Amino acid sequence: MSEIAVRLKDVLAASDAYRQTVARLVGLGVPETTILVHLLHAGPRRPSTLARRVGVTPASVTAQLDRLELAGHVVRRSNPRDRRSVLVDLTDQGRDLAGRLFALFDRDVATGVGDADPATTAELGRILEHLSRRLDERARDTHAIAADLEESGRR
Template sequence: MERIALRLREFVVATDEYRKAMATAAGMGTNEATTLGEILHQGPLPPSALVKRLGITSASVTALLDRLEAAGMVERRAHDTDRRSVLVSLTARGHGVVSTMFAMFDADVMSAVREASPEHIAEFSAVLGRISAGLRARAHDADGIVATLSDGSRTRPSGSPEIG
């Protein structure tokens, strides 16, 4: 079982490297690329949704959107039902860039599993779904994370520095 966690960590690191390489090749940072991907998959979003997804300040999201807008990747328009809010949507250029990134990702994933049987792919997909659900559940349990980390700090090896 530990090997699964190790392989999953390797996968996470590899996907992080992949995202950075894609973003760099497109002339942007990973937060900009993530923003384009979120809008592609979720549709037009208010900046507040991007603040939550990216985990950065609203001022940072504003600066990020300014850069993407100047590059012709997104546009901001008035929200249809909330006059106080704007929605960020992809331009044709932004849609083309991010769609190409995801098409490359899909092709690379399919290439890696091409030799696997359909049954193995179906099971692997189901397992990935369960892992994702478990990780999301943990991510939304802030109190449980704090408690577990707190318990773990009591068992750290002597001489280990305390963080904070």
Template sequence: MKSLHDMSERPAPATVSLDRLFELAEVLGAMMQRGMAEKGLTTARAGVLWALFHGGPVTQRALATQLGVTPRNVTGLLDALQEDGLVVREAHPTDRRATLVSLTDDGRSVTSALRGGRDDLAAVLFADVPADRLATFTTILGQVTERLRAVGIDGSD
């Protein structure tokens, strides 16, 4: 029979895996913060740029919905990004009540640089991982992420 001392020294494999995920999240989060700070961005502002980079021009209201923030919050984010010359707001071509938001050339450059940094990091991290193991790793990360979303841990419910 195992003593309590033995059990406390050998956590279950799932617990060890979760501890590794927490460690990974901390390291990646710190790296992301540094990378964004070097470009003068906060996480929220980078999220706006990333959404525009992938989705193209969009109305402020649709952008707020996509990001899961209030229209007032997205207005503040856009004010700062526009002041930095990274986004532009223009009248919507077919809806005079709406404002269309898009990236400027500088905004595209900043976002492209962020994507390039991400791609470079992925190449370094996974360079020697066989394709089948990387596919398994990716599948498992997807399952874990979906389970977290299903229980509402990410706050998206």
């Protein structure tokens, strides 16, 4: 299994470099482009949800949303289900940019997969979906991760 972990580590490092390059070219930071693409796929979200998704504090996401709003990419609206909170949504301009960002990523992933058998790519998609769900669940279990890190330090 360590071979898969090494390859995944390589994919994550390449993905980080890719995201940094693309964000720089559109004049945004990686967290801002992540927010835009997340909103494209998930729809309007609370700032706290976006903070968790991007991995920053609520104060940091507020600053990022301020920049995105100033640039005309997002708008904050009252949450119809909870008047005490707001939802962040894409503007038409933001939707266009997020759509272009994801379309480019989609094409680059397709190029990376090359002419792999469609059944293989479908299976890879299922595996990656399961893996991302598992890692997301694991990330929320900070006590278990801390215990595992402590235990591995004793060995």
